[in-house]
Structure formats: structure tokens, C-alpha cells
Amino acid sequence: MASLSFVLRARARRLRSALAPRRLWAARWRIFFGALAVVAAPLLLVGILALFTPLPEELREPAAPSLRVHARNGKLLREVRADDGARARPLPLASFPPHVRDAVLAAEDRRFYAHLGVDLGAVCRAALSNVTHRRVVSGASTITMQLARTVRPHRRSLWGKVTETALALRIEASLSKDRILEEYLNRVIYGPNLRGYAAASEAYLGTAPESLSLAGAALIAGLPRGPSLYAVTKRPDLAKRRRDRILVRMAEAGMIDEGAKERGIAEPIVANVDKPAFGAPHFTRALVSGKIAGVQPALAEAMRDKTALSEIHTTIDPELQRTAETAVTATLATLAPKHVTAASVVVLENATGDVLAWVGSPDFYSTAALGQNDGVLALRQPGSSLKPFVYAEAMSRLGFTGATLLPDVEIHIPLPGGGDYVPHDYDGKERGPVRLRDALGNSLNIPAVYTIQQVGTATVLARLHAFGFASLVEDAEHYGPALALGDGEVTLLELAAAYATLARGGVKKPVRVATRLVRADVPTELEAPAAEGRVLDERIAAMITDILSDKSARMSAFGDQNVLELEVPVAAKTGTSKGYRDNVAVGYTREVTVAVWVGNFDGSPMRDVSGITGAGPIFREVMEAAARSRPAPTRARSLSIGDDAARLGLARTSICALSGEIPTSACPHRIYEWLPEGDADHAPPCAIHHRVRLDMRNGLRAGPGCTREVTTERVFERWRQPYTEWARRTNRALAPEASSTACPTDDDTAELDGALGDGSGDPSVRDPLAPRIVYPFDGARFVIDPERPAELQLLEIRVEPEGTTVEVRVDDTIVSKTRTWPLAPGTHTITARNGSHASSPIRITVR
Missing domain, CATH: 2.60.40.10 (Immunoglobulins)
Known part of the structure; x- marks a missing residue:
């Protein structure tokens, strides 16, 4: 029995020995196929997902840039972030130097050009390292996978990693390696609100990628791993350690030699404290928002679609812009006791229409002073600055000249709704008859209102519309004759453009704010707009300019050496609205036009601040700075008619200083005025001055009966309406009405020249x-x-x-x-x- 049991056990052992190799191999195959299934299943799943994953639309178009607005000299005025809130400057791959690309590959994906979007070797190494250290110490994301995660962010999960890998395979199948690297460099986040390598390079080191040193290239390349952790300005020590590791990797990969590595490691980090530029803030805001794009048709067309629009090169002169801002700040500091809190300036180049400076308020960031209001575009009453256009219309329609006599006495103008409109001069005085030159030069109100009444408010309004005052949207009846005094609201930009038209001899030209656009790296030049046409006869524009530049014409009101007396010839005009709520100063040289507004954005009145004391000092400083930037021969060119007279058909003509008419021997004072050629030949002689023979014994009129020994002749003035009352009140030299009893005249009502001594007849x-x-x-x-x-x-x-x-x-x-x-x-x-x-x-x- 025992032997049988022994035999059975022996046979069993032999059977097991024979079957053991087979079982071992079976077990091994089960393990192999199990492992293969574990690996193949996710890969199969990823492969299937990749087949049905479309290429993201974002990668079919270039990365969206932020919009950079430059001054005319290339200086950055402002960078407007892209729609995602990031600063970005996408560049073609060729714009990134080789050492920049090598640094990025060394930092993120050395086998980039060898794998198909997923680096299996890196995955295995990362898994082994993470298991060995029992924590995540290494990742296996390739550049393509990081790009996939950037365009399609996901939560950190296994499924998220699967979809990311599938998208990476789709990207690899759809785009070339160079295109993938380019997209990575332009789309990955490199810091707070910094998208793309170029944006980070400029923000942290103050330079474009093409100008980076090797060490700088490595520094920026290390940021995507931890944009906050390796922030150059906050953690320079960690940033340097990351940079140095990348330099070592570059040397290990044969991208650089040992010497270059050591020099890079030794290079100190000099971070740029990047403060986002915001120069000419009101201008750039108006430009980017499209508020002023309409002034330049080519720009308006471009701004309708901002896709891939990366740069706008503007007409702003940064030096003049700074001068204007300084002048505003300094002047308002002196005017603060008079309740003045705001001012605005705009400067135009006459030949091109270019906006050279634009100051919307003294402090864009001041909430208390309503600093984000833009006084260049705000509607304000221009005061007397509209008077030149009123007189220009009278010259055009009624043949007025600088010699035309106008009343500066009390006038009553009936209003359509009943009552009278009675204008007054700024000082409450009446000057009697004044020539147009003096009326405009001294900014007298009554002559201007009289003139607009003569020519018609509707015709003046039409002329203002022709000059570009589109803000005057009401009809003529709404404004009435007070339109001559600025009783309507216009923008400072409209006012500057209209005066620039006068400077061009009556030729209107659109304002230009930009000279070049860059869209998808393709520059487009914006030529200066063509002139819109003539809106005023050149001869009339020349006469208005001659008056506005005449120092003597404004001397009686503004005195000598006032703020409008500049070191360069300038035609200038001021204006103050009713109640001291607004005042302006506007004028031009041959080259530039400057317009200034001073007031308060809340509409509250200033305390006795006129255009001369408010806007005037700013106008003077800005105009002189603008003139100094021009060549000496051009800035010294006179604005008077001078050598242009023959071409314009004007003649320098002697006139009576009082009547403005051709002088007679009785006129005591004569001056010169520009009149159309030939006018003097048929113009009437002076009707105001006349000689009267007097009896020296009593001072009365002498008739034929008086001998020469007892008579004398004197020059008197004779006046007609509306000047008779003014002449009596101001004790003008009026001839006696009565004749001498010793030698009566033939008719007591007659005079030697045939008119009464008070002039009226x-x-x-x-x-x-x-x-x-x-x-x-x-x-x-x-x-x-x-x-x-x-x-x-x-x-x-x-x-x-x-x-x-x-x-x-x-x-x-x-x-x-x-x-x-x-x-x-x-x-x-x-x-x-x-x-x-x-x-x-x-x-x-x-x-």
C-alpha cells in the first residue's frame, strides 16, 4: 500500500515537471497580452479620438495680436490688449533667432522634431521617475501637447490628458513642425496677461526676441513651466536657476559650446520694469474706439475689421505732445484760484492735416476733475472764434473789405418770437464807426452781429457747414444772429480744422490721424488725404489771415505785448462764451494750426477768465514749440498779403483812417488797406471829413459876406444814422449849425460841402x-x-x-x-x- 502511494506521488511529480514549462509560458503570454492591452487600449482610444477630433479653428488663423499704437517717430504710445485680455505680439517663426528656438526646445521638448506629438520615451521616463520618487517630478508634455492644452484648456484629470493627447496627434497630422513651433511661441502664456514669447521678451527684458542675448533667450524660454514661479521681476533667483539649467541642457544637446554656456550663466539678469505705455491717452482711446476713424476714410475702412490688426502708426509728435501736456498742467496751476480745472489742446499740420498733438484733459486719471472727458471732442461754445467766418461770408457776398465801416453803437435786432436782441461789446463800450479790420482784430461783438444780420444767419451757417462744423445741427432760426458770437456748440477739432482751412487759403482738407497700418505683418501706407475742395475764395482767405495776423489791429483791445504776440508770425483769435464757461484761443502759422480750450467739464463758470488770460498762455507756448520744430526759413514766413498781392488781385490802397473811404484833402489821418485792384478808381471819397469856413469872431459858419481876414477853415465830421447820437454824446468835431449874423450863408441849413455839420443832412x-x-x-x-x-x-x-x-x-x-x-x-x-x-x-x- 505504501509502495503504491509512493509510485503515484512519483508519477505526479514527473507529470508536474513535464507541464511546468508550458504553464510558465502560458503565464508569461497572459502577462504580455495583458500589458499589451493596457498599453494598446489607451493608444487605440487616443488614436480613435484623434481621427474624430477637428483641428481647432484658432489654429486655422494667425494668433490674435494686441494692437500697438505708435507715434510718428515709432515710439509706442499705447498697447491695447487682445480680446482675451493679453498683451501679444505674434511673429513668424523666421523672426525668432536660432538661439531662441534652441532655448525653447532645450527647455520643453528636445525631441520635438523626432516624435509625432507624443514622446513615448519621455512618457516612460517620466512614469519611472515619478514612481521612483513617489511624486510628480517630471512631465512628459511635448510642445505639441502644450499647444493643444493652450487652445483647448481642460481640468487636470485622466480624461483631460487623453483628449489633450488626441488633439496633439491631430495637430501633428495637420500642421508642419515649424508651424507648430511658431504657434507655440505665439500662443503659450509666459506671464500674467502675456501671451507669446515676444510679449514676454518685451515686458521682462525690454527688447524684441531678435535682440535677445543667449542668456536672455534661455530666461524667457523657461517661463511657461511656471510663469508666476519664475517671474523675473518677483523671483529673480529662481528665474536664474531655471535659466542656467536650460543653458546646461543646450550645451548637453550640442546647441552651444561650453564657453557660450559659461558666459550665459555669468550674465546678470537685468529686468525691465515694464509699465504699459499710455501716451496721448485721449487720442489713442478715440482712435482705437473708432470715434475719430471717420475723419480718415482709409482708416475708417481698416477699423471696421480689426482682425490681425497689430499696429497703427499715428501722426502724433511725441515731443510736441509732451510740451502741450506740460503747458496745460502749468497754466491750470496758475488758474486754479479762478476755478479753472480743465483744458484741451489740438495741433494740426496744415499741409497734410496731420494731428500732431492731442490733449483731452490735464489728467486722464483724475476722477475729481472728470479727467477722462475729452475736451478735443466735447461740444463747447467757441465764442468770438467764429467771427472770421462771418466776415468772410460778408466779403464773399456783400463785397466787404478790411476798410468797410461797421457800427459799434447800440443796435436792436427784432427776434422772430418777439422782442429785441441787443448785443454788447465785452467791455460795454461803444466805439461808433469801426473798420472791419479793427472790428475783427479787437473782437468787437456789435459789428459782428450787425454783419451777420446783413448777410443772413442762414448763409453764414451754410458757410460754417462748408468749413466742417458738422456739430451745428440746428437751423438758422435756432441760432439767430448770436451765432456770430459763438452761440452754438462745436468741437475743438472742428475749430482747428476750420482755421487750418483758412491757413491753406480756403482749401478744405480732411484731418489725418494715422500714416501706416500693419495687419498680419503686412504694412499698408495711408497717404495724406486729398483736398476736399475750395470752400472760400483764396483772396478772401488771404484778407482774413492778414487781419488776424495784424498786431496793430488788435492793439486797442488787447494792448501791446499780449500773449498773441509770438516770436513767429501767427494769425490768431480768441473767444469767450457767455458767463465765462468756455474760452478758446486758436490760430495758425504757415505750417501748423493750434486750438486751445479752457474751462470746466461740469460746465461751471470760471471767474473772469478770458481767452487771453486762460487759453492764450497755453496757445502761445504750444505754438512757439510747434514753430521751433520747423525749419527757420519756413517758420519766419509772414502771413500778410505782401508779395502775393498781385497774384490775388489786391492792391495796397490809401484810405481815410476814420471812414475807410478814399481820402480827400480834408482827411487828417490816412492808412493803407488791401482792396481789390481797381476798387479805388470808382470808390467814393471820404464822406465824413469836410471843410467848413468859419467866422473867427464868433465861431459860426461864414457866408460869402465875410472877408478872408475874418474867416478860417476847419475840418469837421459829418455823421449819418446810426452814428448821430454817438457823435453828439462823444463830442465829435461837429460843425456849427448856425451861420454868423455878420455874414450869413445863403441857406442856414447849408454848409460849404453841402451837408450839415452833424453829417446827416x-x-x-x-x-x-x-x-x-x-x-x-x-x-x-x-x-x-x-x-x-x-x-x-x-x-x-x-x-x-x-x-x-x-x-x-x-x-x-x-x-x-x-x-x-x-x-x-x-x-x-x-x-x-x-x-x-x-x-x-x-x-x-x-x-
């Missing part, structure tokens, strides 16, 4: 009961507006004293009781009669 002087026509004035001119119904164009005739017994006639036709007469072309005579008492005739011209 006016029966009202002799007859106190005669009515007096107070409006219109003698010699007034009116223009029929062809666009308005004729029945609405009525002239209201005003007579004193008022009463139903007074009969008014125009050309012997009785006017209705409403005292309104429909305008008709021609020269007309208006008279008023109360019984046997008649007024002096008033003559008007209607065109």
Missing part, C-alpha cells in the same frame, strides 16, 4: 418832431436766401417814436402797418413821415 436835426428810422441803418446790405420761401424773408422797419400816424415808405410805396417789407433785389430808399415832419432817407441794398 438829416431833417431830424432841424426838426425835433420828425420821426427817426432806427433800423435798418443807412447803407445796410441784405441778401435773399434762395432756399427760403420769399414770403418769409421780410425786413422789419423800426421807427421812433412809434405810432400809427407815422407813415413808412420804401421807394414811395407805403409799407403795411406791421412795418414789414418783403425783400426785393436792388437799391431802395426808406423814409418815414409824420404829417409834415419827415425823416432823413435811409438807403439799403438787397442782393
